[in-house]
Amino acid sequence: MSLAALLLSLLSSAEARTSVSLQVAPLLAGGVTVQAEHSTESLRWSFATSLGARASAAGDYRGSNVSLAFEVRRWWHVGPLSSAPLPGRVGGALLWARAEAVWVRLEHLDGSPVGASLRGGGSIGLGYRLLPGWRFELTPVLGVGFDFSTHRLSAVPGLTVGVVF
Amino acid sequence: MRSRALWLSVLSLGWASGCGPSLTHETHVYDSRFGAKTELEVFRAEGALPRPAVMLVHGGGWREGSRSQLTGLARRLAAQGYVTATIDYRVGSQGAYPAAVHDCRCALSYLQNHAETLGLDATRVVLLGYSAGGHLASLVATSSPVPDCAEGPGSRPVAVIAAAAPQNLTALSWASDVQQFMSGPIEAQGARYTEASPVAQVHPNQPPFLLIHGDADAYVPASHAIEMREALLAAGNDAQLLLLRGGGHVINPAVSADQLSYESYVTDSDEAWLAMNKFLAGVTR
Numbered sequence A: 001m002s003l004a005a006l007l008l009s010l011l012s013s014a015e016a017r018t019s020v021s022l023q024v025a026p027l028l029a030g031g032v033t034v035q036a037e038h039s040t041e042s043l044r045w046s047f048a049t050s051l052g053a054r055a056s057a058a059g060d061y062r063g064s065n066v067s068l069a070f071e072v073r074r075w076w077h078v079g080p081l082s083s084a085p086l087p088g089r090v091g092g093a094l095l096w097a098r099a100e101a102v103w104v105r106l107e108h109l110d111g112s113p114v115g116a117s118l119r120g121g122g123s124i125g126l127g128y129r130l131l132p133g134w135r136f137e138l139t140p141v142l143g144v145g146f147d148f149s150t151h152r153l154s155a156v157p158g159l160t161v162g163v164v165f
Numbered sequence B: 001m002r003s004r005a006l007w008l009s010v011l012s013l014g015w016a017s018g019c020g021p022s023l024t025h026e027t028h029v030y031d032s033r034f035g036a037k038t039e040l041e042v043f044r045a046e047g048a049l050p051r052p053a054v055m056l057v058h059g060g061g062w063r064e065g066s067r068s069q070l071t072g073l074a075r076r077l078a079a080q081g082y083v084t085a086t087i088d089y090r091v092g093s094q095g096a097y098p099a100a101v102h103d104c105r106c107a108l109s110y111l112q113n114h115a116e117t118l119g120l121d122a123t124r125v126v127l128l129g130y131s132a133g134g135h136l137a138s139l140v141a142t143s144s145p146v147p148d149c150a151e152g153p154g155s156r157p158v159a160v161i162a163a164a165a166p167q168n169l170t171a172l173s174w175a176s177d178v179q180q181f182m183s184g185p186i187e188a189q190g191a192r193y194t195e196a197s198p199v200a201q202v203h204p205n206q207p208p209f210l211l212i213h214g215d216a217d218a219y220v221p222a223s224h225a226i227e228m229r230e231a232l233l234a235a236g237n238d239a240q241l242l243l244l245r246g247g248g249h250v251i252n253p254a255v256s257a258d259q260l261s262y263e264s265y266v267t268d269s270d271e272a273w274l275a276m277n278k279f280l281a282g283v284t285r
Helices: A003-012 B002-016 B032-038 B067-079 B099-113 B132-142 B176-181 B186-195 B223-234 B270-283
Strands: A017-023 A031-039 A045-059 A061-076 A092-108 A113-129 A136-147 A152-164 B023-029 B039-045 B051-057 B083-087 B120-130 B159-163 B209-214 B239-244 B251-253 B260-262
Touching: A031 A061, A045 B223, A061 B239, A061 B270, A092 A136, A092 B270, A113 A152, A113 B270, B023 B032, B023 B067, B032 B039, B032 B099, B039 B067, B039 B099, B051 B067, B051 B099, B051 B132, B067 B083, B067 B120, B067 B270, B083 B099, B099 B120, B099 B132, B120 B132, B120 B270, B132 B159, B159 B270, B209 B223, B209 B270, B223 B239, B239 B270
Parallel strands: B051 B083, B051 B120, B120 B159, B159 B209, B209 B239
Antiparallel strands: A017 A031, A017 A152, A031 A045, A045 A061, A045 B239, A061 A092, A092 A113, A113 A136, A136 A152, A152 B260, B023 B039, B039 B083, B251 B260
16 A cells, blocks of 8 residues: 555544654753644554753753654554553554654853754654553654764664543 | 755755765874874865864764764865864773873864965864763863874864863762773873863853763763863853753664654764854854
8 A cells, every 4th residue: 555545544544643742851851742643543553743842951041942853653452451441542562663853942041043954864763662551641652763964874762651531 | 044954954955965076085193103093094085275173083982983973974075165174092091081082182283283285274273072082182172281193283273172071080980981091090090080081170361162971971971061061151252052852872763753763863863963064153253
């Protein structure tokens, strides 16, 4: 199935479901990220959109950034805690691919601007989402990311502790 | 202000899409007594010379690492119009204090004494170091021994950018890397720990510092940068501190807000890039 056909079936499916989660991990880095995840009828594919904002710098500077990310996930509902009673929740092993853009602004404490930038990146990897209850999720992921600004490849370990609304 | 931000964004996108100028690079040995351990690599974009320069000093706990760690940053800065040089220096037992500090000083001397050939302005050389490299860069700027350099003595850098840098070795005396670098524990080498701590060497009339640190750095706590900033300002010097929220030593916020990136430095962050550009433009004017 092509990506376009998949998107079409996703949008037109009456059985497709959406969940919204608050990512707890970004709080540790001074930010908030809200993620909406839309699952296909078969629950084998899902699409997530994340919108995050972060107070990113301190000291003699004040920094903030806003990020927007799109992620495609392929699911295999195997293993422990891979299903939950809440409809539309998907768990288990996943393969993910993500594209992101981040807008950053930095200023001095007196408000004078240092500069701003917009950059993009992408990453791909594996993960496993545990669903220990109706409203919680725990998703360790490991992937490889590429930053289009620094031209650097890096490992992307992550742990998402989600609260589903 | 809005047009400036837009302009910077367009520049950033342009670079990301590979529109940067072509760079030349060449390798030099700055102290032939130590061969490849004292090589440096110079990056330069085409255009009018001479230009201000940035000498980049890698990290690795004084026991490992190579100049290639900072090649990406060196190329990025060279594309901005600086002549950049990544240096190797002796590490491990061969580089134990003060050998590695002397190597950095001799590399700086080489750049300054070959300024015309390399196309740089000897009076506008900035030191930039990461982790142990930040410590070495800070110590080169704050202390003033005259090592036996093949190229003779050099002069001080015009400014320093120290990222994730240990500034007080006494406070890190428990760390095995520090003990190896100092050739013994603090109980036996107390005065030398002080001598090798940039924060203890601060005095008036030092070059401006930009200190960059992650506030979640577990290897080198951010207190090192905070303490160094306070010492520099108390002595009447210019110092700025950029603290990256959620930043670690080698694990840092990646492109997205909800993922971390392993083997990325605080200097890879957009915030650091913006701060470094503004700082470099100011000190090399």
